[in-house]
Amino acid sequence: MKTILPIVASFVLLGSVACDKPGHDAEKKVENAQEQGSTEITNAEVKEDKKVAAAEADFAKTRDDYRHDMQTNLDGLDKKLADVDGKAQKATGNARSSLAAKSRSLHAQRDAFARDVESLGSVSAADWDATKERIDREWSALKNAINGVTSTLTS
Secondary structure, three states, X not given: OOOHHHHHHHHHHHHHHHHXXXXXXXXXXXXXXXXXXXXXXXXXXXXXXXXXXXHHHHXXXXXXXXXXXXXXXXXXXXXXXXXXXXXXXXXXXXHHHHHHHHHHHHHHHHHHHHHHHHHHHHOOHHHHHHHHHHHHHHHHHHHHHHHHHHHHHHO
């Protein structure tokens, strides 16, 4: 009996360890799967954040390039306006008052356009298309107005 008791105790002890091992392995597998899933989610989030950041950078560059182009247009327009102002100063009679009135109108239109160009820096991506279309129309109208006045001066 003395020899059987330690043998039975060994079997019981081994049996309990053997029973715990599959449960422990399953628990480890679950933990590993959770960690892997968590890592994959984190990687996907990082990739998505990079895509969003790249899209935001592309939009910012597009917006800045457009604003720069419109500012260049405005600078060229200012030279034409200065020419109109100079000719209005030299004109006499009805021509002078007519050119002065046209010049004031052009300056008001130019100033409104300049404010809109300046505000481009804060336009969101959601508002971009509508804002760009509006500014393109404003530019076209302003360009046509100044060209109309300058063409009458050279005729």
